[in-house]
Amino acid sequence: MTVDKTNLGTSEAYKGNERESSLHNAAAACNGENACTFRPDARTSFRYYDEARVVGEAFVNCTRNTLEHSRLLSYAERSHDSISQTYAEAGLALPEVARLPTTGVREEDEKRIKERPMATQFALAYEKGWQRPWQWFSSDQRTVVERIQPGEVSWVEMQPSRERVEGWFVGKKDDYRLHAVIDGPSRAVPDRLLQRTGPMSEAEKQRCGAARPMTTTPVGAAAPRPGACR
Numbered sequence: 001m002t003v004d005k006t007n008l009g010t011s012e013a014y015k016g017n018e019r020e021s022s023l024h025n026a027a028a029a030c031n032g033e034n035a036c037t038f039r040p041d042a043r044t045s046f047r048y049y050d051e052a053r054v055v056g057e058a059f060v061n062c063t064r065n066t067l068e069h070s071r072l073l074s075y076a077e078r079s080h081d082s083i084s085q086t087y088a089e090a091g092l093a094l095p096e097v098a099r100l101p102t103t104g105v106r107e108e109d110e111k112r113i114k115e116r117p118m119a120t121q122f123a124l125a126y127e128k129g130w131q132r133p134w135q136w137f138s139s140d141q142r143t144v145v146e147r148i149q150p151g152e153v154s155w156v157e158m159q160p161s162r163e164r165v166e167g168w169f170v171g172k173k174d175d176y177r178l179h180a181v182i183d184g185p186s187r188a189v190p191d192r193l194l195q196r197t198g199p200m201s202e203a204e205k206q207r208c209g210a211a212r213p214m215t216t217t218p219v220g221a222a223a224p225r226p227g228a229c230r
Helices: 024-029 082-089 106-115 117-130 202-209
Strands: 013-015 036-040 046-049 053-060 067-077 138-148 152-159 161-171 176-185 192-199
Touching: 013 024, 024 161, 024 176, 036 117, 036 176, 053 067, 053 202, 067 152, 082 176, 106 117, 117 161, 138 152, 138 192
Parallel strands: none
Antiparallel strands: 013 176, 036 161, 046 161, 053 152, 067 138, 152 192, 161 176
């Protein structure tokens, strides 16, 4: 669980008992609707909450009164996989046959769900093993009502619910095996939203105490513009 989703480790490929020098042949062997079956390892697969991150903006209450308002927060999550990370770490271009819906570009990922056999093979195995569908990406909106005391700052943090699955793509003839770790947003438990308030930083205090920005008169406050009525 200490391994970050952007660094899932190095994938390996085997033909029989011999390790392949690259993942390409094994991925190409799985490039068919029923060419491979994904076999998840339940012992090393798990759900977890990711690190909290700030969503939306922080609100600073410079007034003398308590402020209460509602705002709409939007956030999105994507999947990651060790196959693409292995190619990236080696400085190699990711071949089309090895691509999963993990780019973070929603339109491209939706196409890959339909077009990439390995994505379908993984999703079918996951649903069979965990009795719920896998989701490669997610998005949500929530309305939050904030109550901010004078001199305080308010912000919202989100802890996304995620799931990490480790296993092997195995060819129907048991000739190729391709190890993969896939990490994506989880349907099992909801995301966490944390509303937080705290004291202002020194910079925020100075900004609250600064003079109100004003548009100055170009010719000076005491000198009227030419042609003005007296």
